[in-house]
Amino acid sequence: MTEKTKxxxxxxxxxxxxxxxxxxxxxxxxxxxxxxxxxxxxVKAFEEGQRLIAYCEKTLKAAEQALKQIAADADxxxxxRDEPK
Numbered sequence: 483m484t485e486k487t488k489x490x491x492x493x494x495x496x497x498x499x500x501x502x503x504x505x506x507x508x509x510x511x512x513x514x515x516x517x518x519x520x521x522x523x524x525v526k527a528f529e530e531g532q533r534l535i536a537y538c539e540k541t542l543k544a545a546e547q548a549l550k551q552i553a554a555d556a557d558x559x560x561x562x563r564d565e566p567k
Contacts (some may be wrong), residue, residue: 500541
């Protein structure tokens with residue numbers, strides 16, 4: 483087993499990034515869809531997948547809020563340019 487394959491099969495705590503979480507989710511789904519994963523490991527994979535989904539949702543929500551704030555700040559700055567000093 484290569485180090486990369488071994489790393490993908492081992493559950494991790496908090497993923498290093500959104501992209502890492504998505505990659506791990508894809509690995510888990512592929513394993514579950516193959517039908518070759520024993521029941522006990524399938525349950526653990528499902529639990530890990532749920533944690534990863536929660537992490538991804540949290541990360542996406544934070545990114546969305548950051549983008550909204552950037553847009554609001556830009557709108558405010560543009561609006562302030564039109565006002566006389």
